[in-house]
Amino acid sequence: MTCMGLHVRRASRIMTQRYDAAFRSVGLAPTQFTLLVAIHLLEPAAITQLAQELFTDQTTITRNIKLLEQRGLVAINPGDDRRIKLASLTVEGQAVLEQALPLWEQVQTEVKQHFGEEKWQTLLSLLAEVKTLS
Amino acid sequence: MTCMGLHVRRASRIMTQRYDAAFRSVGLAPTQFTLLVAIHLLEPAAITQLAQELFTDQTTITRNIKLLEQRGLVAINPGDDRRIKLASLTVEGQAVLEQALPLWEQVQTEVKQHFGEEKWQTLLSLLAEVKTLS
DNA sequence: TCATATAACATGTATATACATTTTATATGG
DNA sequence: CCATATAAAATGTATATACATGTTATATGA
Numbered sequence: 001m002t003c004m005g006l007h008v009r010r011a012s013r014i015m016t017q018r019y020d021a022a023f024r025s026v027g028l029a030p031t032q033f034t035l036l037v038a039i040h041l042l043e044p045a046a047i048t049q050l051a052q053e054l055f056t057d058q059t060t061i062t063r064n065i066k067l068l069e070q071r072g073l074v075a076i077n078p079g080d081d082r083r084i085k086l087a088s089l090t091v092e093g094q095a096v097l098e099q100a101l102p103l104w105e106q107v108q109t110e111v112k113q114h115f116g117e118e119k120w121q122t123l124l125s126l127l128a129e130v131k132t133l134s
Numbered sequence: 135m136t137c138m139g140l141h142v143r144r145a146s147r148i149m150t151q152r153y154d155a156a157f158r159s160v161g162l163a164p165t166q167f168t169l170l171v172a173i174h175l176l177e178p179a180a181i182t183q184l185a186q187e188l189f190t191d192q193t194t195i196t197r198n199i200k201l202l203e204q205r206g207l208v209a210i211n212p213g214d215d216r217r218i219k220l221a222s223l224t225v226e227g228q229a230v231l232e233q234a235l236p237l238w239e240q241v242q243t244e245v246k247q248h249f250g251e252e253k254w255q256t257l258l259s260l261l262a263e264v265k266t267l268s
Numbered sequence: 269t270c271a272t273a274t275a276a277c278a279t280g281t282a283t284a285t286a287c288a289t290t291t292t293a294t295a296t297g298g
Numbered sequence: 299c300c301a302t303a304t305a306a307a308a309t310g311t312a313t314a315t316a317c318a319t320g321t322t323a324t325a326t327g328a
Contacts, residue, residue, distance in 0.1 A: 002258055003171075003238070004245055005153040005164050010189050011264035012146035013315075018267055019139040020316090030139050031284065037137075047307060055144050057286050062308060064284070083293045083306040104137070111138055114267060115260075123260040124136055126253060130145035133152055133248060147285075154286090165314065182276060191316050196278060198314070217276040217323050 008130075015111075022107040026099045033104065035064055036089065036097050039074060044086035046079065055131060068093070142264075149245075156241040160233045167238065169198055170223065170231045173208060178220035180213065189265060202227070 019030040028036070038053055039045045047065065051058040065087055068074040073093035077086050089097065112120045153164040162170070172187055173179045181199065185192040199221055202208040207227035211220050223231065246254045 003168065004242065004254070004258065005149055006168050006188075007258055007261040008142070008146045008149045009164070009168075011261040012142045014189060014264050014268045015139055015142045017316080029283065030143070034137065034140050034143075054140075055148060058307070059287080060285050067283075081294070085307070108138065111267065115263070119260060119263070120138070122256060124138065124141055126249075126257045126260065127141040127145040129249070129253070130148050133245065134148045151286080163313065180276080192277070194315050201313075215324070219277070
């Protein structure tokens with residue numbers, strides 16, 4: 001059964017477990033790592049902006065960011081427009097991100113070696129192209 | 135940021151939404167459709183067997199199958215080894231699956247056309263190769 | 269045969285995810 | 299200026315997911 005939906009979900013689960021194992025020592029889930037990076041890049045980042053960048057529902061960002069806030073990794077401040085919530089990394093958030101980055105590089109390298117440079121690039125670009133479906 | 139983890143998770147979310155929309159009229163989530171198909175193919179299918187086939191944790195199968203059982207789409211019977219639970223489709227499960235199949239074909243066709251035959255095949259085979267990571 | 273190991277499944281707990289809807293603040297038209 | 303539309307975020311609800319652990323039934327070795 002060559003169902004694209006199944007294939008991509010399955011690959012996502014397997015890959016996620018791989019990254020999850022890598023980040024375990026810093027207590028970050030892969031999604032949380034991604035969110036920290038995104039906040040770092042867009043700082044100060046509005047919820048909606050993060051949702052657009054990550055192709056995730058706004059309500060998902062609201063909930064995921066709350067966990068990071070509760071853990072003290074992210075600070076939330078109101079924007080000039082007080083409907084907007086702006087997220088930025090706390091000092092501790094920056095520290096955790098810096099701890100996580102080499103772990104991320106490690107997995108990336110391992111997975112890249114597993115596939116080989118060419119397949120790695122092909123897979124990345126095809127996955128990126130999935131965005132054009134939405 | 136060319137993070138493979140992010141790319142595959144994002145593609146998974148987008149693709150899942152696409153299939154989800156397709157199945158909405160029969161009230162199936164993509165995962166549920168996949169599980170119905172797997173049960174149909176392996177019938178009668180043990181929980182652990184389904185987990186292995188789908189590369190999913192056993193506890194996830196236990197929970198997902200329970201929803202299908204409650205809805206009357208799947209029947210669970212003990213095996214000769216009474217630790218084992220065997221799942222099979224009910225008449226209603228078969229009916230729903232038959233309703234869902236053309237919807238599935240439809241999405242498959244649309245997505246395949248979007249990518250083109252060649253990229254579609256490449257993506258499928260690269261995603262399948264992700265299994266070798268685990 | 270009985271104690272113990274192991275296999276199959278279930279439960280507790282936690283995160284991720286999205287749709288439908290609600291709340292609150294800003295924008296806009298009359 | 300006020301009524302209404304719209305934008306941003308939060309809440310209610312439901313599924314999917316996995317790890318750690320518990321429960322129960324079978325297998326195995328002394």
